[in-house]
Amino acid sequence: MTDIAMIESARARLAGHVRRTPLLSSPFLDEIAGRRIFVKPECLQHTGSFKFRGAWSAISALEPDVRARGVIAFSSGNHAQGVALAAKLHGISSVIIMPADAPRIKIENTRAYGAEVVLYDRANEDRDEIGARLSAERGLTLVKPFDEPLVIAGQGTAGLEIAEQAAELGIDKADVLVPTGGGGFISGVSLALEAKAPGFTVHPCEPQGFDDVTRSLKSGRIERNDRQSGSLCDAIITPQPGNITFPIMSKLCGPGVVVTEDEALKAVGLAFSRLKIVVEPGGAVALAAALFHGEGLGDTVIAVCSGGNIDPDVFRMALDQQAA
Amino acid sequence: MTDIAMIESARARLAGHVRRTPLLSSPFLDEIAGRRIFVKPECLQHTGSFKFRGAWSAISALEPDVRARGVIAFSSGNHAQGVALAAKLHGISSVIIMPADAPRIKIENTRAYGAEVVLYDRANEDRDEIGARLSAERGLTLVKPFDEPLVIAGQGTAGLEIAEQAAELGIDKADVLVPTGGGGFISGVSLALEAKAPGFTVHPCEPQGFDDVTRSLKSGRIERNDRQSGSLCDAIITPQPGNITFPIMSKLCGPGVVVTEDEALKAVGLAFSRLKIVVEPGGAVALAAALFHGEGLGDTVIAVCSGGNIDPDVFRMALDQQAA
Structure with missing residues (x-):
């Protein structure tokens, strides 16, 4: 806690x-x-x-070998950008799951910060489920947006x-x-x-x-x-x-x-x-x-x-x- | 110097x-x-x-009895606002001479910061002359915009x-x-x-x-x-x-x-x-x-x-x- x-x-x-x-x-x-x-x-x-603060905090605290496998996050946008840049500055890869109706600028910026962006339908898909699956498949560490x-x-x-x-x-x-x-x-x-x-x-x-x-x-x-x-x-x-x-x-x-x-x-x-x-x-x-x-x-x-x-x-x- | x-x-x-x-x-x-x-x-x-820095520097350096008579400045706008607020925070009055074609927002803000605004015609009037006259008449100290x-x-x-x-x-x-x-x-x-x-x-x-x-x-x-x-x-x-x-x-x-x-x-x-x-x-x-x-x-x-x-x-x- x-x-x-x-x-x-x-x-x-x-x-x-x-x-x-x-x-x-x-x-x-x-x-x-x-x-x-x-x-x-x-x-x-x-x-x-402010999301960059939490993203940096979480990524910087990971064990180096865990961190090296990359991180994943789901976000309506600002957490996405924070995680993407914090990952890039740590020299690791990031996957960001974003709602398809997020503001265009946020999707574009997240990609520009070097993240792989996966879009989902906010009304019909469960982002937590998508996140859990991808993170299991690729050995990525999930950086939760707030409950962490x-x-x-x-x-x-x-x-x-x-x-x-x-x-x-x-x-x-x-x-x-x-x-x-x-x-x-x-x-x-x-x-x-x-x-x-x-x-x-x-x-x-x-x-x-x-x-x-x-x-x-x-x-x-x-x-x-x-x-x-x-x-x-x-x-x-x-x-x-x-x-x-x-x-x-x-x-x-x-x-x-x-x-x-x-x-x-x-x-x-x-x-x-x-x-x-x-x-x-x-x-x-x-x-x-x-x-x-x-x-x-x-x-x-x-x-x-x-x-x-x-x-x-x-x-x-x-x-x-x-x-x- | x-x-x-x-x-x-x-x-x-x-x-x-x-x-x-x-x-x-x-x-x-x-x-x-x-x-x-x-x-x-x-x-x-x-x-x-940045103009607030120079205005504060000049006003704060005046002898208290001189400062108490107030200050005057001429400016296309930003110096005006800096002097107006610095004067107000020192508890003294300010007169600001501004070109009549300055952006509306700058004229309004200068007044809102508590200054008396005097407008002049940039093409046909000499702001230095107006400033010198007013400052002599009222005992105001001129705060020049840059050559000071x-x-x-x-x-x-x-x-x-x-x-x-x-x-x-x-x-x-x-x-x-x-x-x-x-x-x-x-x-x-x-x-x-x-x-x-x-x-x-x-x-x-x-x-x-x-x-x-x-x-x-x-x-x-x-x-x-x-x-x-x-x-x-x-x-x-x-x-x-x-x-x-x-x-x-x-x-x-x-x-x-x-x-x-x-x-x-x-x-x-x-x-x-x-x-x-x-x-x-x-x-x-x-x-x-x-x-x-x-x-x-x-x-x-x-x-x-x-x-x-x-x-x-x-x-x-x-x-x-x-x-x-």
């Missing part, structure tokens, strides 16, 4: 390979939100999302950075908002902050219609989403919280915040104009929560922007929305 | 107020350029450009960061490309790197038709641009190098690199898709130079992206260009 020692070890393995993303802010955003907002832009991480202690430990390194950066600013109390799919990122961040910034409260943020984590935290048991596709927030629409991540979130997180797609797009537009960063809708739900759902949050909010792999057409929608 | 001691002093005054921007990279950009490219995204600086040692020292703090970040990556030889208008930024960066990274060669980058610095370095005397407006790269189209900056650039810089507007827009698009940052065309000329004018450059290039205050319509042009 992931603990702070595992996160510290992951950080040591990631040192010199992962980017320390800055903490950004804008008086214009503070004004909209009526509180201080800081943004941790993990869209600036290698491969455009080493991956959670890697994501937690972003939490260590948040704790340090907040301390530099003299912040000892804050709500930390994290875009949440399966819960690997928020679990790692929550564990890191539990140890390093105990005055912080972490909240999962999700798009309407895909609020499985928020509902699960409320009911106290794992709840599923009805739909499993069809959101602009494609990066974070996993079916349900993980078996490993749910107990961590239950223990450590405050209530979830749910935003509309429209609010996520507005946050993408404001991140463009006010922070000069490129965020994808799923990666912008925490910023949207900070901007438009401040009720129940304190004076200081740290919103993680988790990824920036957005199709230009969707980005145009966000620019249009802002002009309207 | 600015020297490394002044830059170090500026850094001490800026500590805790200026953002340390990271060093970004992408294997996709390296492939286009055929060499390693690192990007210093000063678009992520407060107010969306304290401003140059502030901009040089970005050079200190580049030297440290490159050293962490084990880089001891590189070409450093800097978008150049009047030459304040590149002068500060060159002075910092002369002291801290003597293996680096700094090159000014400019848009076609506004290559006064490149021509001046070649001829050995100050050359003027024929046109003084009408470029998408509005941030860096000053009429000629400064009297203080030109000798510094002559002594320390390698030859300039000139790019087309089209190349600058392509660089804006690639910064969007590959680095997840928002860069304005004038701020992207160094990245364009690294990507499309590598002849004469070495294996490792550090391109500064100096600003990100771009109108959404211009950003759409860059997205369209990329799709084409």
Whole structure:
């Protein structure tokens, strides 16, 4: 099980390979939100999302002879790119199983990072089954997207950075908002902050219609989403919280915040104009929560922007929305 | 005259107020350029450009009673915003003289940062004269955009960061490309790197038709641009190098690199898709130079992206260009 020692070890393995993303802010955003907002832009991480942290953590921890046989992963996109690049930089091969309706840019980028991409039908095929079969056939190690202690430990390194950066600013109390799919990122961040910034409260943020984590935290048991596709927030629409991540979130997180797609797009537009960063809708739900759902949050909010792999057409929608 | 001691002093005054921007990279950009490219995204600086550094440096160095009377500045936009916010954070008033044809977003933002904005006609009025008159009338201190040692020292703090970040990556030889208008930024960066990274060669980058610095370095005397407006790269189209900056650039810089507007827009698009940052065309000329004018450059290039205050319509042009 992931603990702070595992996160510290992951950080040591990631040192010199992962980017320390800055903490950004804008008086214009503070004004909209009526509180201080800081943004941790993990869209600036290698491969455009925090996923590179967990991928590096998992691959770097493998025994050399196991690692040499290669890795396999299944992902709607950002985990795919993280694993593909981390594998390439370790000099090993990777197979990535992706839904056929994933954004074009993510499929192309994953291939460009050197991975072999296997597409599947999200509605009719079981990606876990495909993954298990391929990994048995070729001796590949499966790098799970979130329900894996080493991956959670890697994501937690972003939490260590948040704790340090907040301390530099003299912040000892804050709500930390994290875009949440399966819960690997928020679990790692929550564990890191539990140890390093105990005055912080972490909240999962999700798009309407895909609020499985928020509902699960409320009911106290794992709840599923009805739909499993069809959101602009494609990066974070996993079916349900993980078996490993749910107990961590239950223990450590405050209530979830749910935003509309429209609010996520507005946050993408404001991140463009006010922070000069490129965020994808799923990666912008925490910023949207900070901007438009401040009720129940304190004076200081740290919103993680988790990824920036957005199709230009969707980005145009966000620019249009802002002009309207 | 600015020297490394002044830059170090500026850094001490800026500590805790200026953002340390990271060093970004992408294997996709390296492939286009055929060499390693690192990007210093000063678009992520407060107010969306490096100008905040120089403004803070100048204002923080004033005697308290002089500072209390307020400051004045003239600028095509980014210097305006830097001075306006630095003044506001010091609790003093600012008057900003701006060309009437500056991008709307820059005028609006400057007002929103609390400055009084005075517009002038770029073709028929002399901004220096207006500035001198207002500053005499109201007892304001003029914060010059580039030809001012304290401003140059502030901009040089970005050079200190580049030297440290490159050293962490084990880089001891590189070409450093800097978008150049009047030459304040590149002068500060060159002075910092002369002291801290003597293996680096700094090159000014400019848009076609506004290559006064490149021509001046070649001829050995100050050359003027024929046109003084009408470029998408509005941030860096000053009429000629400064009297203080030109000798510094002559002594320390390698030859300039000139790019087309089209190349600058392509660089804006690639910064969007590959680095997840928002860069304005004038701020992207160094990245364009690294990507499309590598002849004469070495294996490792550090391109500064100096600003990100771009109108959404211009950003759409860059997205369209990329799709084409």
